[in-house]
Amino acid sequence: MRNGRTVKYENLRIRPFGMHPNHRGYEDVTEYRHNQVRYGIAFVLITAVCFAVTLISSTEIDWALYLGGWILALAGVGVALLHPSFWLAAPFGALGGAIMVRGGTDGLEAGIGPLLLIPVLAVAVYGSRRALITVIICVVAAVVIAQVATAEEGVELNPVWRQDLVLAVMATVLGVVIQDLVTRMRLERNLAEERGRIIEELALTDALTGIDNRRGWERAIRRSVGQARRHSQPLCLAMLDLDYFKQYNDAKGHQAGDDFLRRIALNWEEMTRIEDHIARYGGEEFVLTLPNTDLDGAKTIVERLRTSLPEDPGDEVANAVTCSAGIAEWDGAETVRELVSRADQALYTAKNSGRNQTVAVETTGFRTGQLN
Secondary structure (H helix, E strand, C coil), rough: CCEEEEECCHHHEEECCCCCCCCCCECCHHHHHHHHHHHHHHHHHHHHHHHHCCCCCCHHHHHHHHHHHHHHHHHHHHHHCHHHHHHHHHHHHHHHHHHHHHCCCCHHCCCCCCHHHHHHHHHHHHECCCHHHHHHHHHHHHHHHHHHHHHCCCCCCCHHHHHHHHHHHHHHHHHHHHHHHHHHHHHHHHHHHHHHHHHHHHHEEEECCCCECCCHHHHHHHHHHHHHHCCCCEEEEEEEEEEEEHHHHHCCCCCHHHHHHHHHHHHHHHHCCCCCCEEEEEECCEEEEECCCCCHHHHHHHHHHCCCCCCCCCHHHHHEEEEEEEEEECCCCCHHHHHHHHHHHHHHHHHHHHEEEEEECCCCCCEECCCC
16 A cells, blocks of 8 residues: 555456456455355356256156256356356356256256256356357257267257257357447446546546645545554654745746655655655645654654755755654544644644754644754
8 A cells, every 4th residue: 555545456366267358357265256146146046947947847857867967056156166266167067067957857858958058148248258169169069969879860950959059059149249248348347447546546646746635645544543543553643844945936936846846755755654645735735644653753754754855965945945844643532633733733833943843742742853
């Protein structure tokens, strides 16, 4: 985390084999399982209904084959839930289970029928084109093998076989069409999320310095106070303001002043710890949030920042710019507004006491440190 923002690295997301390339992948196995349960339940219910319906038209049931089909299909779902790498086990388990269920009820000589659609539709929604072609080949192979295995006097194109082949072709066309639609929807969703992320970044970023603006800081300080409250940790807030910056602007021009602020912001951001948060509060004033840091530690950090302003040996105007800082430690009960008010009061004291110094304020009083 830097400047209060959690950065998601897309290359670190889990992208299972056979998953569509436009699929965002999963952050972890928990997210994958949640997604599978949420969106895969429909396919599980459809498969269960299809398996149950086969009992209606059957007069003689081979319960070993029938229950074996259920076990195989459920085992495929269970294996798929173990890890994203095994997600294809669910549709292929459904295909194998469908063949066994059909064999245990009407018999394979009656054809596999609409059960062919189950694995094709599942892969069409989630899988890549290569995975879809693979499952279609497996479906067609299952139809051919079933007919060859049940043929008693040679293989012939009987009505059942013709029906299953037609269904296989329909499943292929339907799968390709559904996959194209899902791909388009997925692309639009990804673009919308990317636009939203960019808009959010712009709304929280200071356009001049590139660090967080006041709105970004407000979000970060609420998170830091909440964490300090939950874990009973110290928290300090520092307000830093440049001294004599107006004179620098008047002498050098606003463009030079902007460059000066950018250099300071970049330098301070590099000097802070990864868990710290620095933002431009407004004008030449910056605010620094220091989680899990007591007052003494905060003062050390702020002094290091405050004394690291850009220097130019031949530029008296630039060297005249100094920094005053005020620090307040959260008392464990006050609001963010009250904490900011105390830090701002400490900064005001530093300004009125000669500038170029740090004033640290506790709940009981002030502690001042001035550079010589």
